[in-house]
Amino acid sequence: MQLIKKVFENKFLRQLVFIVGLLxxxxxxxxxxxxxxxxxxxxxxxxxxxxxxxxxxxxxDHTAYxxxxxxxxxxxxxxxxFSLTALSMVSPLFADFVKTITTIFHPLPGVALxxxxxxxxxxxxxxxIFILVHSIIWPLILNTYTGFRSVSRTQLEVGRNIGLKxxxxxxxxxxxxxxxxxxTGLKISWSNSWRSLVAAEMIFGASGxxxxxxxxxxxxxxxxxxxxxxxxxxxxxxxxxxVENVVFAQLEKQTVQRWGMVIRREK
Amino acid sequence: MDAKVVIENLWVKxxxxxxxxxxxxxISFSVNEGEFxxxxxxxxxxxxxLIRVIAGFQSLEKGKIFLGKKQVAEPGPDRIxxxxxxDQLFPWRTVxxxxxxxxxxNGLDKTKREAKANKYLEMxxxxxxxxxxxxxxxxxxKQRAAIARSLALNPEILLMDxxxxxxxxxxxxxxxxxxVRIWQKxxxxxxxxxxxxxxxxxxxxxxxxxxxxxxxxxxxVDVEIKRPRLPETPEFMxxxxxLYTLLExxxxxxxxxNNVLPGKD
Numbered sequence: 001m002q003l004i005k006k007v008f009e010n011k012f013l014r015q016l017v018f019i020v021g022l023l024x025x026x027x028x029x030x031x032x033x034x035x036x037x038x039x040x041x042x043x044x045x046x047x048x049x050x051x052x053x054x055x056x057x058x059x060x061d062h063t064a065y066x067x068x069x070x071x072x073x074x075x076x077x078x079x080x081x082f083s084l085t086a087l088s089m090v091s092p093l094f095a096d097f098v099k100t101i102t103t104i105f106h107p108l109p110g111v112a113l114x115x116x117x118x119x120x121x122x123x124x125x126x127x128x129i130f131i132l133v134h135s136i137i138w139p140l141i142l143n144t145y146t147g148f149r150s151v152s153r154t155q156l157e158v159g160r161n162i163g164l165k166x167x168x169x170x171x172x173x174x175x176x177x178x179x180x181x182x183x184t185g186l187k188i189s190w191s192n193s194w195r196s197l198v199a200a201e202m203i204f205g206a207s208g209x210x211x212x213x214x215x216x217x218x219x220x221x222x223x224x225x226x227x228x229x230x231x232x233x234x235x236x237x238x239x240x241x242x243v244e245n246v247v248f249a250q251l252e253k254q255t256v257q258r259w260g261m262v263i264r265r266e267k
Numbered sequence: 268m269d270a271k272v273v274i275e276n277l278w279v280k281x282x283x284x285x286x287x288x289x290x291x292x293x294i295s296f297s298v299n300e301g302e303f304x305x306x307x308x309x310x311x312x313x314x315x316x317l318i319r320v321i322a323g324f325q326s327l328e329k330g331k332i333f334l335g336k337k338q339v340a341e342p343g344p345d346r347i348x349x350x351x352x353x354d355q356l357f358p359w360r361t362v363x364x365x366x367x368x369x370x371x372x373n374g375l376d377k378t379k380r381e382a383k384a385n386k387y388l389e390m391x392x393x394x395x396x397x398x399x400x401x402x403x404x405x406x407x408x409k410q411r412a413a414i415a416r417s418l419a420l421n422p423e424i425l426l427m428d429x430x431x432x433x434x435x436x437x438x439x440x441x442x443x444x445x446x447v448r449i450w451q452k453x454x455x456x457x458x459x460x461x462x463x464x465x466x467x468x469x470x471x472x473x474x475x476x477x478x479x480x481x482x483x484x485x486x487x488v489d490v491e492i493k494r495p496r497l498p499e500t501p502e503f504m505x506x507x508x509x510l511y512t513l514l515e516x517x518x519x520x521x522x523x524x525n526n527v528l529p530g531k532d
Binding site: 152154155157158160161162163164172173176177179255258259260261 | 322323324342343344346347348350352354355357358359368369372373400401402403420
């Protein structure tokens with residue numbers, strides 16, 4: 001009893017117990033033999049497929065390609081979103097324009113643009129990046145804009161007082177002051193684009209023999225390699241968790257938490 | 268002595284949905300080089316508006332502001348403001364970083380920035396907290412840091428908008444004494460806004476009393492009490508009463524009528 005209590009007091013161990021529980025249910029269902037291995041593979045075969053794809057380098061290649069695409073899209077998206085929002089802060093007319101286009105395009109799911117992207121850019125990297133950029137900029141603009149609007153008047157006046165003007169005032173006072181909002185925007189943009197990426201890859205497939213994780217899943221399903229499909233899903237989940245809990249958590253710790261701008265995370 | 272700041276026939280109007288409000292009406296005064304002027308008035312008399320106009324944060328309807336010989340309108344590092352709000356330090360920079368950054372914007376090179384920042388941190392007794400972030404400081408320490416940052420920029424005039432207004436009484440009186448000490452050492456020219464009569468007398472060479480609706484200058488009183496000034500001396504109390512009667516101290520009297528305390532006009 002004492003041990004169980006201790007395990008449940010630790011957040012990490014608690015979550016581990018839940019995960020082990022879910023995996024056990026999975027394995028029990030598989031062992032009933034009611035479902036074919038092609039529909040519901042055993043944990044063992046998924047593990048084997050995962051290890052195999054890692055050692056053969058296949059998984060690395062596809063993951064790297066996915067990151068290569070999302071990296072480019074994030075670069076373009078962040079630059080675009082920041083330029084549009086920064087210019088909005090300088091010109092009210094431009095702000096109205098940005099607000100209007102954000103209202104129009106924000107509710108539009110990236111995947112819905114697939115046919116258009118196909119017509120405009122053809123099958124390949126450009127189309128995927130186009131869709132990713134779309135899924136990145138709107139939430140980033142919305143959050144950054146809200147952040148900029150909530151910058152303390154005093155801090156803005158201090159900035160102007162010491163001699164900052166225009167875009168320099170935006171980058172030196174408004175951006176750090178709005179950083180909690182920007183970080184939230186980045187998180188949403190990241191998860192939006194990660195989802196869109198997997199979906200878009202399944203439709204556009206590979207270009208020039210290269211393909212990302214989404215394409216890999218699609219390919220494996222085509223050849224009925226179900227364990228590999230699950231292995232790829234596992235990798236996608238893992239990357240999602242790592243980015244959220246390592247990359248963003250560190251970024252938050254080094255910035256807004258260090259500056260005392262947000263309440264610290266629970267232990 | 269030369270006039271450092273000259274305000275000539277300043278008018279400020281606020282345009283609102285419920286009509287326009289004349290915040291300031293025909294304000295003219297000057298502050299001498301090295302002088303400490305306190306501006307005293309009830310809340311809503313436009314004293315904050317006045318200092319914000321001088322700083323360039325608020326636009327004026329008509330009138331002129333001169334800093335030395337040159338007319339000013341836009342905000343600039345020649346008139347540095349110390350605010351009442353504790354969030355006037357940039358939370359993403361350390362205490363010393365707040366100062367060195369302001370110096371960097373004003374074109375000082377790196378080694379000079381550090382030295383200068385340290386000098387002023389020492390002056391406000393905050394050198395131990397140089398590497399701390401603002402959220403780790405108390406309210407009084409934040410105001411000290413803000414004063415250090417302002418002084419480091421060597422402004423021609425220091426504008427202080429109730430900088431001690433949110434502090435507890437004890438911290439407040441410590442900082443008042445320190446401000447006088449620093450002012451005597453540095454020789455800066457200061458305009459200091461307050462609604463506290465005692466603070467106005469303790470700090471100012473002159474006290475400018477304002478009245479509201481619209482904001483006008485009621486009287487400018489010389490404070491001829493030797494420093495350090497102590498509130499319990501007869502001359503201090505006499506001046507306190509004089510300023511008290513000059514202020515329009517309204518209160519709700521019986522029958523809900525607006526009574527004016529004796530001595531008004």
